[in-house]
Amino acid sequence: MAIAQTILTQDLADEIALVDAQPAKLRGEMLDLQHAAAFLPRTKIIASTDYSVTVGSDLCIVSAGARQIAGESRLNLLQRNVALFRGIIPPLAKYSPGTILMIVSNPVDVLTYVAWKLSGFPSNRVVGSGTNLDSSRFRFLIADHLDVNAQDVQASIIGEHGDSSVALWSSISVGGVPILSFLEKQQIPYEKETLEGIHKAVVDSAYEVISLKGYTSWAIGYSAANLARSILRDQRKIHPVSVLAKGFYGIDDGDVFLSLPALLGRGGVLGVTNVNLTDEEAHRLRKSAQTILKVQSQLGL
Amino acid sequence: MQKSASASSLGPGGIDLSQIFFKPTQNTSTPSPTKRHTKISVIGAGNVGMAIAQTILTQDLADELALVDAKADKLRGEMLDLQHAAAFLPRTRILASTDYSATDGSDLCIVTAGARQNPGESRLNLLQRNVEMFQGIIPPLARSSPDTILMIVSNPVDVLTYVAWKLSGFPSNRVIGSGTNLDSSRFRFLIADHLDVNAQDVQAYIVGEHGDSSVALWSSISVGGVPVLSFLEKQQIPYEKEALERIHKAVVESADEVISLKGYTSWAIGYSAANLARSLLRDQRKIHPVSVLANGFYGIAGDVFLSLPALLGRGGVLGVTNVHLTDEEAQRLRNSARTISEVQSQLGL
Numbered sequence: 228m229a230i231a232q233t234i235l236t237q238d239l240a241d242e243i244a245l246v247d248a249q250p251a252k253l254r255g256e257m258l259d260l261q262h263a264a265a266f267l268p269r270t271k272i273i274a275s276t277d278y279s280v281t282v283g284s285d286l287c288i289v290s291a292g293a294r295q296i297a298g299e300s301r302l303n304l305l306q307r308n309v310a311l312f313r314g315i316i317p318p319l320a321k322y323s324p325g326t327i328l329m330i331v332s333n334p335v336d337v338l339t340y341v342a343w344k345l346s347g348f349p350s351n352r353v354v355g356s357g358t359n360l361d362s363s364r365f366r367f368l369i370a371d372h373l374d375v376n377a378q379d380v381q382a383s384i385i386g387e388h389g390d391s392s393v394a395l396w397s398s399i400s401v402g403g404v405p406i407l408s409f410l411e412k413q414q415i416p417y418e419k420e421t422l423e424g425i426h427k428a429v430v431d432s433a434y435e436v437i438s439l440k441g442y443t444s445w446a447i448g449y450s451a452a453n454l455a456r457s458i459l460r461d462q463r464k465i466h467p468v469s470v471l472a473k474g475f476y477g478i479d480d481g482d483v484f485l486s487l488p489a490l491l492g493r494g495g496v497l498g499v500t501n502v503n504l505t506d507e508e509a510h511r512l513r514k515s516a517q518t519i520l521k522v523q524s525q526l527g528l
Numbered sequence: 529m530q531k532s533a534s535a536s537s538l539g540p541g542g543i544d545l546s547q548i549f550f551k552p553t554q555n556t557s558t559p560s561p562t563k564r565h566t567k568i569s570v571i572g573a574g575n576v577g578m579a580i581a582q583t584i585l586t587q588d589l590a591d592e593l594a595l596v597d598a599k600a601d602k603l604r605g606e607m608l609d610l611q612h613a614a615a616f617l618p619r620t621r622i623l624a625s626t627d628y629s630a631t632d633g634s635d636l637c638i639v640t641a642g643a644r645q646n647p648g649e650s651r652l653n654l655l656q657r658n659v660e661m662f663q664g665i666i667p668p669l670a671r672s673s674p675d676t677i678l679m680i681v682s683n684p685v686d687v688l689t690y691v692a693w694k695l696s697g698f699p700s701n702r703v704i705g706s707g708t709n710l711d712s713s714r715f716r717f718l719i720a721d722h723l724d725v726n727a728q729d730v731q732a733y734i735v736g737e738h739g740d741s742s743v744a745l746w747s748s749i750s751v752g753g754v755p756v757l758s759f760l761e762k763q764q765i766p767y768e769k770e771a772l773e774r775i776h777k778a779v780v781e782s783a784d785e786v787i788s789l790k791g792y793t794s795w796a797i798g799y800s801a802a803n804l805a806r807s808l809l810r811d812q813r814k815i816h817p818v819s820v821l822a823n824g825f826y827g828i829a830g831d832v833f834l835s836l837p838a839l840l841g842r843g844g845v846l847g848v849t850n851v852h853l854t855d856e857e858a859q860r861l862r863n864s865a866r867t868i869s870e871v872q873s874q875l876g877l
Contacts, residue, residue: 229582232795236586255789262782262796264720264727265713266803363615370614372538373549377614401549413548421542432612439605445582449613 228256229448230288230331235260238268239455244281245274247291278318284326286455287319289342292332297438300390304333309341309526316345327458327495330355330469331451335388336519337526339469339484344528351495354458355469357486358384358392360450362467364432365394368425373401383467383502384429385486386515392486393511394426398502454491461493470496476509478516485512485519566590566809569631569673571665572641573597573606573624576681579798580638585610588618589805594631595624597641628668634676636805637669639692642682647788650740654683659691659875666695677808677844680705680819681801685738686868687875689819689833694877701844705819707835708734708742710800712817714782715744718775725751733817733851734779735835736864742835743860744776748851804840811842820845826858828865832872 234240243260247253257274273280281287292308312332319328328346330339330353339355346353361384363377370377381400386393399406410417436443457464467486472478475487490497504512537544568590570581577595584590593610597603607624623630631637642658662682669678678696680689680703689705696703711734713727720727731750736743749756760767786793807814817835822828825836825848839846853861 228795232579232582232798233586236583236799251789252791255786255791256795258782258786259790259793259795261721262710262714262717262786262793263799264717265730266799269726269728360612364612367612367614369538371611373546375550376619378619380615404549406545409549410543410545415543415545415548417543421538424542425538432608436605436609436612439601440609441602441605443609443612445578445606445609446612448582449586449616453616 229444230290230451231256232260233448233452234455235267235270235272237452237456238270239452239459240270242271242273244284245272246276246278246281247274248276250276278315278322281319282322284319284323285459286327286329287323288329288331288451288455289315289319289338290331290451291315292338294442295333295433295437297434297441305337305522305526308332308334308338312338312341312345316342320346320348326352328353329451329454329458331447333388334522336469336484336486337523340482340519340523341526341528343471343484350471351497353471353484354454354489354491354496355388355484355486356447356451356454357388357469358386358467359454359486360447361388361392361429361432363446363450365425365429368428369399369401369406375401383488384426385467385488386512387485387519388469390430391511391515391518392426392430393508393515394422394429395502395504395508396422397505397508457491458493458495463490463492463497465489465500466491468496470499472516475499476504476512478513480516481520481523483516483520483523485516565592567592567594567634567636568805568809569594569596569634569637569669571596571631571637571639571669572682573599573603574640574644575792575794576797577638577640578606579794580640580681580801581606582610583798583802584805585617585620585622587802587806588620589802589809590620592621592623594634595622596626596628596630597624598626600626628665628672631669632672634669634673635809636677636679637673638679638681638801638805639665639669639688640681641665642688644792645683645783645787647784655687655871655875658682658684658688662688662691662695666692670696670698676702678703679801679804679808681797683738684871686819686833686835687872690831690868690872691875691877693821693833700821701846703821703833704804704838704840704845705738705833705835706797706801706804707738707819708736708817709804709835710797711738711742711779711782713796713800715775715779718778719749719751719756723751733837734776735817735837736861737834737868738819740780741860741864741867742776742780743857743864744772744779745851745853745857746772747854747857807840808842808844813839813841813846815849816840818845820848822865826853826861828862830865830869832865832869834861834865834868 335355343353366377366380469484488500685705693703716727716730733745837849
């Protein structure tokens with residue numbers, strides 16, 4: 228609902244369809260959005276437990292899944308969610324054969340792979356929200372420290388949306404100034420452990436919010452709406468999102484989805500940027516790919 | 529401007545770049561105090577408070593947003609969840625505390641704190657629980673921001689807006705209740721949906737109590753400027769009073785319906801409050817049906833707050849429009865006022 232409501236407030240769609248298994252909750256949510264009609268541009272809002280309501284969608288965002296419990300790793304949710312996807316992805320693909328599928332449910336990388344397999348879609352039309360939000364949290368931490376607007380901070384976290392994600396330290400820049408070479412030129416010493424600490428703070432962010440309020444909602448809502456805008460308005464913006472990574476950065480072991488800096492537009496994933504990775508970053512990325520592949524191989528898809 | 533405590537160094541045991549990354553400009557002087565910096569405080573980080581806060585944030589209505597709640601963990605979690613979206617939003621300072629000092633210097637304070645209305649519970653039954661809570665909320669808010677505008681959302685909103693007015697000592701133009709702004713939106717939605725027209729082309733007000741005794745101003749409904757009732761009469765389309773009553777009842781029951789389906793309402797009241805915040809803080813001089821001190825209007829005597837079509841701007845409530853009421857509408861409005869006064873008189877304020 229945070230995703231739907233943010234999309235509504237930001238006027239990104241003419242029609243929004245909501246689907247859930249719980250009809251009373253679903254109807255309540257639909258009414259609660261419709262009642263705001265006088266305060267919003269006119270948007271058709273429909274809801275049903277039946278997937279026929281999604282017919283003709285330009286974008287389908289899948290957030291269905293068990294809620295991640297405090298302390299539960301994203302990978303532990305997996306089996307519950309794969310079963311769920313067997314009932315979700317095929318009907319979505321049937322009703323909107325030309326749609327773009329965006330997967331938000333965790334563990335997002337494996338589930339994006341699952342969605343790709345179950346839909347039969349070409350890989351440019353299947354994307355996972357991936358590390359788009361991790362990167363926003365990363366940019367927030369850096370921006371807050373420097374007291375500068377987060378949009379002036381370029382910083383990506385890629386790889387698995389989870390514990391094995393990779394912070395691209397060599398690619399962080401603020402107002403165009405690359406941070407690490409700035410530190411070196413200013414002769415400010417820094418320790419690798421410090422950078423690890425910052426990265427860990429980002430990975431732990433979601434768990435922190437979950438332990439405090441029980442779940443996360445607002446930030447992922449803004450993240451998904453941000454991706455929706457880039458795709459539907461053909462913005463050709465670069466986002467770290469979960470894409471089919473095979474063939475990029477030496478990832479050749481198998482069909483794996485993980486976050487890479489991807490160019491997004493109306494055609495979906497238009498390309499993957501050629502970031503210059505350090506040997507260590509490339510190595511961690513391949514390890515991240517292996518972590519995901521190991522889990523994926525147990526699924527029999 | 530102070531940064532959050534965690535930002536003083538980058539990472540645990542971390543690096544401090546902040547003194548050297550930017551070379552400060554020389555010979556500076558602080559800008560004039562009239563430079564615009566809008567601060568909104570939201571009291572209560574529950575479903576309603578957070579929907580309001582998040583909508584205000586998405587609609588870029590404030591430079592600074594403060595959240596206050598009694599539950600420290602929940603509050604911090606909500607604050608972080610908003611801050612983490614920094615890369616996707618215009619820069620807005622977001623702070624949260626269980627202490628009212630966080631609300632210092634607010635231009636607008638929105639109070640949502642209160643017990644959740646149970647399905648079937650009338651709004652008036654929530655009252656006693658919420659009056660006590662307000663004794664701990666309104667005085668500190670008024671101390672932290674003596675010039676602020678107070679907007680009350682907690683139910684029963686009309687009585688609680690009266691309570692807030694009394695406890696704050698503020699002039700009545702700076703104390704309003706969200707009132708029937710949302711009921712009117714639901715009313716407009718029903719009419720617009722039926723006609724398949726944009727809800728913003730439907731003018732329709734529900735006034736009076738935000739509750740069972742609210743008054744639908746049928747004589748004032750127009751669509752694209754066409755008054756609906758006289759349209760029906762000119763077209764010789766018969767309608768029954770009961771049909772109108774049923775539509776009004778559907779609006780009154782809307783909230784209960786949503787509560788029974790999803791457990792509470794949040795999104796619509798979020799948009800409603802943000803809509804009011806915009807009219808106030810951006811001095812829009814728009815007319816909204818909101819809960820104001822009704823003494824002296826439409827033959828209402830006594831200090832009672834209820835919704836009337838009010839002109840809102842940066843100075844708060846600038847006036848109340850002189851809508852032409854039928855005798856029946858005027859009578860119902862006075863009945864509504866009496867209903868609220870009766871409850872109010874039991875409070876001893």
